[in-house]
Amino acid sequence: MTDYTRPLLLGYARRDLYLSDQHVERLKVELTTFAAVEGFAMGSTYVEQRETAPAAFSALVESLNRYELTAVVIPDWRHLALIGEPERVKREFERVTGARFMLYDTP
Template identity: 65%
Template structure:
């Protein structure tokens, strides 16, 4: 259940960097706990598949713009590597959307 009193936080990660669906479930739980700790309500976690990249990233950008999201959480910048050079993608994303990328390292 989404808490509409808190700003919404979205997540983004590469599916291929996780060994199983259990690891992805753990990632989502970690993001949920991080969101709560930081005063956000956790929304969707966008999982990029290398075979269709950058489609999921583009959907994330559209959601950020449509819903006026202020922050997106990633486990690390390397999750942006399917889109381009991670540091450059971060700068471009933040410039275009006005949202910031926050990193929350999740144990494998």
């Protein structure tokens, strides 16, 4: 159940960086725990498929703008590489959306 008293955090990850869908599901659970520790409620995690990129990223940006959210958690900067050079994507993303990326390092 989502805690609506906390700000909402969205996630973003590339599917091709995980061995299986089971690993992606484990990541989603870990991101939910991370969100709670950081004072957020975890919303959707947008999972990018190499074949359809940047569809998930575009949907993420649309959600951020629609709900005026301020943060997205990613496992590491490589997850942005399908969109472009990660540092450039980060700068442009933050400029356009006003949101920031938070890094979650998987254990």
